[in-house]
Amino acid sequence: MGENRRAEREGLDRRGFLTVGAAAVGGAAVTGLARGAVPPPLPSNPATPRAMPMRNLGRTGYSVGLFSLGGQAAVEKPANEETAVAIVEKALDLGVNYIDTAARYGGDARWSQKYIGQVMKRRRSETFLASKTHDRTRDGSLRLLEESLTLLNTDHLDLWQLHNITKTQDLDQIFAPTGAIKAMEEAREQGLVRFLGITGHADPDVLIDGIQRFPFDTILLALNAADRHHLSFIDKLLPLAVEKEMGIIGMKIPARGRLLTSWAPPATGDLAATVPGTLDMQQALRYVLTLPVSTVIIGCDSPAQVEENGRLARSFNPLSPAQLATLEERARPVQKQALFFRPWA
Numbered sequence: 001m002g003e004n005r006r007a008e009r010e011g012l013d014r015r016g017f018l019t020v021g022a023a024a025v026g027g028a029a030v031t032g033l034a035r036g037a038v039p040p041p042l043p044s045n046p047a048t049p050r051a052m053p054m055r056n057l058g059r060t061g062y063s064v065g066l067f068s069l070g071g072q073a074a075v076e077k078p079a080n081e082e083t084a085v086a087i088v089e090k091a092l093d094l095g096v097n098y099i100d101t102a103a104r105y106g107g108d109a110r111w112s113q114k115y116i117g118q119v120m121k122r123r124r125s126e127t128f129l130a131s132k133t134h135d136r137t138r139d140g141s142l143r144l145l146e147e148s149l150t151l152l153n154t155d156h157l158d159l160w161q162l163h164n165i166t167k168t169q170d171l172d173q174i175f176a177p178t179g180a181i182k183a184m185e186e187a188r189e190q191g192l193v194r195f196l197g198i199t200g201h202a203d204p205d206v207l208i209d210g211i212q213r214f215p216f217d218t219i220l221l222a223l224n225a226a227d228r229h230h231l232s233f234i235d236k237l238l239p240l241a242v243e244k245e246m247g248i249i250g251m252k253i254p255a256r257g258r259l260l261t262s263w264a265p266p267a268t269g270d271l272a273a274t275v276p277g278t279l280d281m282q283q284a285l286r287y288v289l290t291l292p293v294s295t296v297i298i299g300c301d302s303p304a305q306v307e308e309n310g311r312l313a314r315s316f317n318p319l320s321p322a323q324l325a326t327l328e329e330r331a332r333p334v335q336k337q338a339l340f341f342r343p344w345a
Contacts, residue, residue: 045126051095052313058247064295067313071101071112073299084115090303094310102132103144113151132163136173141183161197201341204237218247225287226331226338250296259338273337290318
């Protein structure tokens with residue numbers, strides 16, 4: 001009990017700079033603080049090596065399972081604690097060793113971070129924990145980080161990412177003198193975050209600009225079998241990320257179900273997805289895992305979906321170039337709904 005209280009005090013001490021820093025005027029440097037705080041050793045889930053193939057997360061020194069858990073779907077729904085917690089528990093039980101969330105998931109109530117935090121109270125050392133800031137300023141991002149650490153019941157993140165970089169204006173704000181990149185650098189210096197990343201769905205050229213401005217450790221990018229048909233991330237962005245030895249995390253693999261034959265278009269409200277998709281989940285997953293990615297994050301609606309995705313990752317075999325091309329052509333008729341997150345105007 002004494003050790004737990006001491007660890008809690010140390011965690012609060014390490015986070016203390018956030019409140020001070022957020023109140024600083026004009027982005028003034030934080031002073032009077034212990035520098036170079038070191039996070040604990042990299043997490044380790046003993047079930048992962050037996051559960052699925054693993055790959056290097058770029059130059060981070062971490063080995064990650066092919067299937068990782070995304071913090072959306074059931075894990076961000078309001079008042080859904082029983083199902084959400086069961087999904088996170090099942091993922092860790094089955095060897096998932098990377099969990100992604102964000103300050104924006106679950107709206108203002110931050111449901112995703114709350115649910116994941118319930119499990120992190122007991123199992124933080126088993127997973128690489130990633131979150132994001134959607135604020136483009138230093139002070140706003142520091143506030144989000146402090147809140148995220150509290151909700152996730154941890155004193156550090158393994159990865160802190162810029163959320164959903166869409167336009168050059170986002171980057172200009174982030175890299176301004178009082179921009180979010182200052183918060184990221186300070187948090188890393190303090191040992192509150194281990195690695196820094198950038199994420200995006202929309203425009204490959206904007207993300208290329210971002211990773212040329214700063215040596216991010218990772219990139220989280222939207223990839224699926226329809227990618228080459230519109231604003232392709234595979235053509236230029238992915239090779240550059242490989243060249244820079246970044247950890248590459250894929251997302252939007254089934255396009256929130258819109259790419260799958262099991263997709264049932266709603267009667268109203270989703271004009272971007274009006275017909276069933278053309279691939280099954282195994283095909284959608286094999287396509288992306290054949291690319292040079294480190295892992296993929298997938299949001300799940302039930303523990304059974306976690307089990308199914310784990311099974312598909314465990315049985316993964318890469319596709320040939322001809323097979324990749326075949327799936328790309330099969331995705332062509334539903335490209336707009338499969339790439340709903342990219343601009344079409």
